Amino acid sequence: MKGKARKALVVGGGMAGLEAALKIGQAGHEVILVEKEANLGGTALLLSSTFPKWQDPLEKLNLKLEQLKKLPAVEVYTNTEISSCTPNGSGYSLTLRNNLTGEETGVEAQAAVLATGFDYFDARKYGEYGYGTYPGVMISIEFEEMLREWKKGLKREKAPGAVAFIKCVGSRDRIKGYPYCSKICCMYTARQAGMFKELFPQASCYVFYMDYRAAGKDYEEFVRSVMEEKEVRYVRGRPAKVLPYGGKLMVRSEDTLMGVPIEVEVDLVVLAAAAVPKKETLELAKSFAAATNQHGFLEPVDGFTAKAGTRVFFAGGCGFPTDSAGAQQQGAAAAAEVIALFNQD
Amino acid sequence: MDVAYYPGCSAHMMAREYDQSARLVCRQLDLNLQEIDDWNCCGASSAHSFDRLLAANLGARNLALAGQMNTGCVTSPCPCCFIALKTASLELKENEELRGVFEAGGTSSHEIKVTHLLQLLTEEVGLDSITSRVTHRLSGLKLAAYYGCLTRPARIVGFDDPEQPVSLDLLLEGLGAQTVTWSHKAECCGGALAQARTDIVLDLCGEILEAARQAGASAIVAACPLCQINLDTRQQAIQARNGTEFNLPVVYFTQLMGLAFGFSPRSLGFNRLLTDPSPILQTLK
Amino acid sequence: MSFQVGSIDRTFRDELEMACNVDLDQCWECGKCTGGCTTAHNMDYTPRKIIQLIRIGAVKTLMSCNTPWVCVSCRLCVDRCPAGIDIPRIMDYLREKSLAIKDHGPGVDDIILFHKLLLEEVYKRGRVSETALALKFNMQTGQYFKDAGLGQKLLRKGKISPFSSKVRDLNKVRSFFKQEPDRREV
Numbered sequence: 001m002k003g004k005a006r007k008a009l010v011v012g013g014g015m016a017g018l019e020a021a022l023k024i025g026q027a028g029h030e031v032i033l034v035e036k037e038a039n040l041g042g043t044a045l046l047l048s049s050t051f052p053k054w055q056d057p058l059e060k061l062n063l064k065l066e067q068l069k070k071l072p073a074v075e076v077y078t079n080t081e082i083s084s085c086t087p088n089g090s091g092y093s094l095t096l097r098n099n100l101t102g103e104e105t106g107v108e109a110q111a112a113v114l115a116t117g118f119d120y121f122d123a124r125k126y127g128e129y130g131y132g133t134y135p136g137v138m139i140s141i142e143f144e145e146m147l148r149e150w151k152k153g154l155k156r157e158k159a160p161g162a163v164a165f166i167k168c169v170g171s172r173d174r175i176k177g178y179p180y181c182s183k184i185c186c187m188y189t190a191r192q193a194g195m196f197k198e199l200f201p202q203a204s205c206y207v208f209y210m211d212y213r214a215a216g217k218d219y220e221e222f223v224r225s226v227m228e229e230k231e232v233r234y235v236r237g238r239p240a241k242v243l244p245y246g247g248k249l250m251v252r253s254e255d256t257l258m259g260v261p262i263e264v265e266v267d268l269v270v271l272a273a274a275a276v277p278k279k280e281t282l283e284l285a286k287s288f289a290a291a292t293n294q295h296g297f298l299e300p301v302d303g304f305t306a307k308a309g310t311r312v313f314f315a316g317g318c319g320f321p322t323d324s325a326g327a328q329q330q331g332a333a334a335a336a337e338v339i340a341l342f343n344q345d
Numbered sequence: 346m347d348v349a350y351y352p353g354c355s356a357h358m359m360a361r362e363y364d365q366s367a368r369l370v371c372r373q374l375d376l377n378l379q380e381i382d383d384w385n386c387c388g389a390s391s392a393h394s395f396d397r398l399l400a401a402n403l404g405a406r407n408l409a410l411a412g413q414m415n416t417g418c419v420t421s422p423c424p425c426c427f428i429a430l431k432t433a434s435l436e437l438k439e440n441e442e443l444r445g446v447f448e449a450g451g452t453s454s455h456e457i458k459v460t461h462l463l464q465l466l467t468e469e470v471g472l473d474s475i476t477s478r479v480t481h482r483l484s485g486l487k488l489a490a491y492y493g494c495l496t497r498p499a500r501i502v503g504f505d506d507p508e509q510p511v512s513l514d515l516l517l518e519g520l521g522a523q524t525v526t527w528s529h530k531a532e533c534c535g536g537a538l539a540q541a542r543t544d545i546v547l548d549l550c551g552e553i554l555e556a557a558r559q560a561g562a563s564a565i566v567a568a569c570p571l572c573q574i575n576l577d578t579r580q581q582a583i584q585a586r587n588g589t590e591f592n593l594p595v596v597y598f599t600q601l602m603g604l605a606f607g608f609s610p611r612s613l614g615f616n617r618l619l620t621d622p623s624p625i626l627q628t629l630k
Numbered sequence: 631m632s633f634q635v636g637s638i639d640r641t642f643r644d645e646l647e648m649a650c651n652v653d654l655d656q657c658w659e660c661g662k663c664t665g666g667c668t669t670a671h672n673m674d675y676t677p678r679k680i681i682q683l684i685r686i687g688a689v690k691t692l693m694s695c696n697t698p699w700v701c702v703s704c705r706l707c708v709d710r711c712p713a714g715i716d717i718p719r720i721m722d723y724l725r726e727k728s729l730a731i732k733d734h735g736p737g738v739d740d741i742i743l744f745h746k747l748l749l750e751e752v753y754k755r756g757r758v759s760e761t762a763l764a765l766k767f768n769m770q771t772g773q774y775f776k777d778a779g780l781g782q783k784l785l786r787k788g789k790i791s792p793f794s795s796k797v798r799d800l801n802k803v804r805s806f807f808k809q810e811p812d813r814r815e816v
Contacts, residue, residue, distance in 0.1 A: 127508025128666070128710060133526070172658060173712035210660045238658075240666025240710055241508075243528035246559055250528070254661030254670075254678060261670045354758040359789045385756040385797045390703050391745035392752070394725045402806035403752070497705040498718075507709045533668040533704030540767050541744040542700070542737055543777075545672055578780060578789075617787050 005029055005073075006342045009094060009109035011082060011284065014042020015324050016316025017115030018064045019331025020338070024113075025071040027339045032107055034096060035078045040065060042117055043317075044324060048147035051191040052222035054198075057324070077105075085287040090345075091311055092288070110345065111311045111338045112288055114298060115331065118275040118317035121170025121177060128241045129166065129271055136160075136249050137242060139169075139273040140185070143192060150199050160267035162204040163196060164251045165189050166239050170274035172210065178295060182274035183321040186213045187222070189272045194226035205232045206264055208239050208253055216325075235264070242269050275321035288312040306334035313337055348465065349411035349419040349457070350378035353426035353570070354386050360423075360570035362614025366599035367422050367462055369613065373478055373606050374470050381410045381419070387429035390537045404433025405443060408454035418458040420465045422599070424495040424569045425536070427461040431501050434459050461495060463568045463598065464504045467512045472519045480607040482521030485628045488601075489562035490514045490524050491553070492531050493572040507531065513568060513598055520605040527560035529553045534575045543579075550575050551583045554591045564594040564625050566601060573597060577619045594622040604629065638687040646684060650720050656713035657681045663707035663717055673697045674735060677707055677717050684720075693731050698724040699738045740771055749811040753804060756797025761790040 006029050010021045013035030021033045039045060044057045068074055083097035083104065091110035097103070123131035123139050131137045149155050167189055171182035186209070193205050212234065214220040226232050239253040251264045277296035285292050290308035291299040298314040300306065306313040315330035316322060322330065348371075356364035371378050384407050392400035407430060411419040421427045437444045437455035444455055460468070466475065490513040492505075499507045510531060514524040532553060535546035553576060557565050567573040577595040584591055596618065603613040604626075615622050647654060657678075664676040674695040675683060683692050701721040708716055728734070729742070747766050751758040768776045784790045797803055804810075 127506050130509065133509055168660075168712075172660075174656070175712060175714045177712070210658060236661075237665060238660035238662040238712070240662050240664070240706075243556075244526065245528050245556070252665050254664035254676065256659065256661040256664075256678065259676060259679060261665055261667065261676070355760065357757070357795055358760050358791065359784070361788070383798050385803050386752045386758050388752060389748060389758070391748040393703070393722050394698075394745055395729060395749065396726060396808065397722060399749075399806050399808070403803070406802060406806075494704045494706075498708045500709075531706075533702055533706065535668070536702050536704070537744070538669075538700075538702055538741065540764060541740040542672075545669060545700070549668065578784065582780075617789055619783060619787065619789075 006110045006345065007032065007108065008338050008342075009034065009092065009107070009112040010115060011112065012042065012115035012117055012316070012318070013037075013040035013076070013078070014115060014117050014316060014327060015044055015061075015064075016117075016327035016331040016334070017042070017113065018068065019328045020113045020115060020315055020335045021074050022064065022067055022071070023332055023335030024338055025068075025074040027335070029073070029339070029342055031071075031074040032096075032109060033074055033076045034080050034082065035076070036081050036099070038079055040068075040076065040078065046141060046144055048144055048151055049191060049195055050324065051187060052218040054195075082284065082287075085284075087289060087310075111313065111341055113306075113334045113338060114281065114284060114288065114290065114308070114312065114314045114318055115316045115327075115334070116278055116281045116284065116318045118321055119278045120273040121276045123169055123271045123273045125176050126169060126271075129169065129239070129269070130242050130244070131271055134242065134244045134249065136244075136267060137269045137271065139271050140188060140192060141273075143268075143270045147192060147195050147199070151195075159200055160203065162266040163193075163206070163268045163270060164239075164249075164264055164266040165193055165205075165207045165270045165272060166251070167207065167209050167272045168238060168274070169271040170276065178274060178276060180295070181213065183213070184275055184323050185272040187216070187219060187323060189270075190214075190223045190226045190232075192270065193232040194230045197226075197230040197232055204266070206251075206266070207232055207234045208237055208251070209234055210236070210238050235262070237262075275317060278318065281318045290314065304337055306330065306337050311341065346375065346469070347377045347379060347414075347416045349414045349416045350380045351384055351407055351411065351419055351421040351426055351430065352380060353421055353423040355570035355574070356422055359574050360597075362617045363422055363570055363573070363597040363599060366597060366603045366608075366613040369608055370599050370602040370606060374466070374474060376465075376470060378420070379414060379416065381407060381414070384410060387426045389425055389429075393429070393432075400429065401433050401436040401440075401443060404429050405437055405454060408434055408437065408457060408459075412454040412457050418460060418465070418469070420460045420462050422462040422568075422570070424461060424493065425571065427459065427495075428501060431459045435501065461504070461568070463495070463512060463516070467516055468504070472515060475516065475602070476519040479520055479605045481605055481629065483517070483601060483605055483629060484521050486522040486625060487561055487563050488517050488522050488524050489527050489557040489560060489565045490517055490530060491557075491565050491567050491572060491576075493567070493569050494531075494533050494536070495568055496531065513566065516598065517566060517601065520601060522601070525557075525560040525562045527556050527562065529556040534572045536571050536575070539571075539575050539579070546575055547579060547583055547586065550579050551587055554580065554583060554593055555587075555589065557593060558589070558591055562593065563628070564596055564622070566598050567595055568598050580620050592620060592624075594618060594620045594625055596622060596625075633686050633688055635686050640687065642687060642689045642692075643684050646720065646723055650716055650723050652715050652720065654681055654685055654715065657685075657715060658712055660712065662710050662712065663715075666706050666710060668702050668704045668706060669700045672700045680720070680724075681715070692724060693728040694734060696735045696738045697721070698728065699734055699741045743767065743770060746811050749807075753807055753811055755794065756800050756803045757795055759794035761792060762794065764790075
């Protein structure tokens with residue numbers, strides 16, 4: 001059977017899924033790329049900038065989409081979800097469902113890559129931060145939309161004079177959240193705070209942190225530049241409470257370096273909500289017999305990096321929180337394992 | 346419905362208007378509060394500070410007495426008493442030796458349901474029954490519902506939300522009043538430190554009063570004798586010190602329920618409040 | 631003075647962890663307990679530091695600091711702690727252990743006296759009369775006129791009264807006490 005073109009299913013058209021589809025397609029196999037939303041791109045579509053280089057995330061995305069267009073063997077289904085999946089020994093028999101038309105399509109695939117991304121922790125579980133109760137408390141991805149508008153020159157007159165970022169909301173918490181470090185929040189918070197100060201140099205900006213984790217190429221330098229050049233004030237301590245006060249928001253925290261309780265008055269509080277597994281991913285994992293860990297993230301098996309079951313692989317945030325660069329790397333790795341499998345068939 | 350009633354020491358003394366109004370409104374709701382005969386003090390913050398077993402024993406005796414009444418449920422208007430009882434109840438569940446000392450007929454003391462009065466009214470009686478008894482809607486009142494430490498710790502209390510409680514707000518809105526969104530609904534008033542460290546309590550109560558004033562409340566509604574006493578009786582001292590005129594009546598939620606049910610302010614003990622409640626009473630006329 | 635961390639005696643910590651059902655290795659040192667603490671401003675060592683002091687075995691400091699006495703048991707910390715460490719219970723434990731210590735710094739003696747007087751009331755009557763408690767406290771601390779104006783107002787309003795109820799089965803209540811509370815120890 002060697003050399004025969006085979007077909008792979010990729011679920012999720014974010015950075016991880018795109019890279020996987022591209023590489024599998026470029027290796028000469030057929031690909032069905034399924035995306036739940038109307039457009040390919042995933043989280044990258046929502047972001048105001050990349051890091052550690054301040055670039056438009058759409059630049060790289062468009063490059064990928066251009067490459068995809070050159071591959072007729074990659075069939076793209078947007079607004080589409082997997083409505084059923086049956087393993088059939090040599091792969092999967094699947095039904096795809098278009099969410100707009102309700103139209104169903106039956107397809108066969110000899111391997112699947114799950115790249116469904118992550119969700120954000122439900123910050124309402126922290127009553128002390130008042131998300132959902134106090135206007136002016138939002139989660140990071142909502143703040144991202146404000147940044148994109150300000151960048152376009154819109155609504156600038158409504159910009160806040162002071163912003164506080166609270167990290168580890170839902171992560172590193174055994175009681176209300178998840179015990180793991182959500183990994184991406186330190187960097188996206190630095191990016192958001194830096195971007196905000198770039199747009200509004202006169203504004204005040206505080207980042208409350210337990211630790212700042214910047215282990216990556218040029219990451220440490222990026223965070224330092226946000227502190228030193230953009231003058232974002234980092235305060236070590238995990239805030240205990242946000243109080244609405246006289247039209248403002250007061251953040252109560254300990255400054256754990258000084259060892260005293262402090263209060264900071266701001267107009268806006270941005271909660272770095274942890275990246276958490278999607279519920280749909282867990283269901284999908286079950287139907288593909290893919291391994292998951294105790295939290296619901298996909299888990300590699302047999303010493304592979306992307307293989308989660310017999311003919312199922314994964315990449316990106318559905319495996320664990322990862323930034324855009326990591327998602328792309330994992331997409332390529334998953335593609336390599338799929339291509340190797342096809343080559344052995 | 347028969348309920349064993351544990352008033353606690355304050356309800357017999359400084360918070361008599363709380364006890365008085367609670368009994369009135371419960372009767373109106375066909376809730377028969379039966380005071381536990383020969384109940385003892387829960388030991389307040391002092392017993393658990395000095396001797397954990399003493400606190401457990403004090404609570405366990407009250408639970409055993411309540412158990413003999415076979416009501417299946419005990420309620421207290423005081424959050425401190427409520428937490429003490431509930432802690433003792435959990436302790437009894439885990440500690441067989443302790444349980445052995447107290448089991449004596451009736452409902453097993455660790456099986457009796459322990460509730461705060463606000464919980465009993467909102468969960469057992471229900472908002473619908475309460476609002477159906479309202480004859481005088483409290484329209485025009487803008488109130489700051491104050492929970493203090495009532496809903497903490499969640500693990501023991503098991504009622505409402507520890508950080509953003511809503512039960513009292515919903516109850517007051519059911520009576521026709523408006524409630525304000527404010528910052529200090531679940532902050533602590535300093536409780537038992539009032540006597541020994543008045544300075545600390547004045548600071549804390551000053552913040553709470555200021556927060557309620559800023560939120561535009563015309564009164565603070567309490568569900569705890571200590572909170573009510575600290576915020577009401579220390580108000581003049583705080584006003585003198587901070588130079589802010591609060592004049593914020595601090596009333597028990599049962600007093601407002603009583604007004605909405607048509608009882609006279611006097612029968613509900615409004616005359617016993619230090620901060621003059623007449624502005625809010627006039628709003629209702 | 632530097633704390634000697636090299637030769638930590640774990641005895642105190644082990645006993646505390648057992649009694650309070652906590653594992654202090656789980657502390658993230660994030661300070662969330664302290665940031666929202668009702669009385670942290672009045673403490674020698676904030677709750678986060680207390681955890682650290684227990685971990686390094688600084689028993690003497692723990693026994694003499696004012697922290698557990700200034701703690702009002704409002705329990706704001708425990709529901710917020712990302713590790714679920716029962717700090718109020720630790721404070722109870724520290725109070726119980728350091729009760730016999732004389733010098734907790736300014737303002738603490740009064741707090742201990744208040745607790746003792748309250749328990750004395752429970753021992754003597756089974757219930758607490760706020761009037762009697764306040765009067766005894768003011769007499770004991772020599773503050774004869776503390777809140778005197780307030781007291782008069784309260785009396786007029788009928789909020790306080792010299793009469794108070796008593797438990798009949800006092801012997802039972804008294805049997806719970808290891809010993810009769812003795813305010814002279816303060």
